[in-house]
Amino acid sequence: MPQLEEGYSMPLVAIGRCRQDLSWLANEPDAWIWHGIGEDETAPAVKKLNDLNEDGNWHPFGYQNFVELLDDPDAPCELFNKIYLRGGAKSIAQFWRKQREEGLNHVIINFKPTKRPIADCLADMEKYVFPEVNKD
Template identity: 30%
Template sequence: MTGPEDDHDNAGFERLFGGDGLTVGTGFPLTDSRQSRPPVERELELATHAEAVGFDALWARDVPFRWPRFRDTGQTYDTFPWLSHVAAHTDDVALGTASVVLPIRHPAHVAKAAASVDRLSDGRLVLGVATGDRDPEYDAFDVDPEDRGARFRESVATMRALWRGEFPEREGWWGELDGTLDLVPKPTTDTLPLLPTGHCRQTVEWLGANGDGWLFYHLPEDTLESYLDDWHAAAGEKPFAMAMQAELADDPTADPEPVHQGFRAGSEWFVDYVARLETMGVDHVLVGVSEAGESDPERALTRFAEEVLERV
C-alpha cells in the first residue's frame, strides 16, 4: 500500500504492495542447498516455476562468507549478479534482497549495483537492507560492530542522495563526494524502495520515516499485532512484510507444529493462517516452502500455490 508521499512506483514495489491484498514470495536457494553452491540451472528452473504458479517475488540473501558455525550460506552467489541472472530468466516477478548488509558495504557500490539490477530488470528490484548478524564478517571488513547503526543510517542517506540527485555533495565514513562525480545508472524511478529488515539498530520511528516498508521475521500472532500497531503508528500506511517457514504436512488437515521461523502444518491450516495475516495488516509474506520428509522443491511450490495461495 503506497502512501501519498511515496516517490517511487517501480514495478517490483507495485507488484508486492500496489494492490489491496496480501502477496506472497519465496526465497533462494530454492533447491535448499544451504551449505554449498546451488545448481544454477535447477535454481533457474524453480524460479520460473515459482513465477508461473503465482508467487509474486523471488528474494535473495546477502552472505559474503561461509561461516560453518552458522550453517547457512544463503544462495552462495553474490546478491546483485545473481538477481541480474534471475531477471534474465523471468518476466515480471518482483526481485528482492533479504537483505543487503549495509555496514560492511560501500554505499556507492550498493547504489550502483542495485540501480543496475533495477534497470536490467525493468524496475523489478525491491531492496531489503539490514545491519547483519554474522559477527566474524565485521572483522573481515574492518568494521566495529558498535558502529553498525550509524553506518546503516549514513548508507541509507547516501544511497538516496546518489539515486535522486546529480553530482551530489556528501561525506561520511565511506569517503567524500565533492560535486564532481555522479552515479550512473540511476534507477528506473526517483529512488529504489528500501525495506529495513528487523530493527537495524534504529527506533521504529526512524524506520517509519526513512524506510518504504518494514521486513520482519516470523513472530507469534500476539507479538505481531503489537509490532503492526507500532509500525503503523510510526509509518502510516507503509507496508509490512514478514518472512516465515512453511513445511507442508502430507495430511491437509494436520494441526500446526512449530519449526524454526514458522510451522509444519496441513494446507487447511495454512489457508486460515495466511488469511489471518492479511486481516491483521501484513502486506507481503516471504515463505520458505518445503514438505515434511523428503521434499521435491517443485512439488512443494506447486502444492503451496494450489492448496494455499489460490484459496486465500
C-alpha cells in the same frame, strides 16, 4: 547501477532491525521485513508502526517463516519459536489469511525444513495457499 527515470527512487526495504528505533522503521524504509513474530503480535506491531508513522505514506510490514509443508493438506499448523511454521497447506493458508487480516503484507517463505519435493510443495501452495491468502 541502472539509472531510474527522473522522479523515481529505488525502494528501500529494511530486513531485520539492526537496533533501529521503531519510529525509524515506521518512516524511513518503504517496507519492513522482520523475522517471524507470534501470531498474536502482528496486529499490535502493525498498529505501533502506523501510530509512529509521520510521513503519511504506507509502509508495509512482513516477516519470514521457515515452512515445513506436510503431505496432508488438512494437517493442523503449529508455529514454533515465532518463526518455524509446520502444517498442511490448508491450515497454513488459514494462518496467513488471519495474519493478512491483522495487517501482514508480505511473507518470505523458506522451505528448508520441508522434506517433500519442492515441486509438490509449490503445487500445494498454488492450489491451497495462494488463492486463500489473496482473496478479498
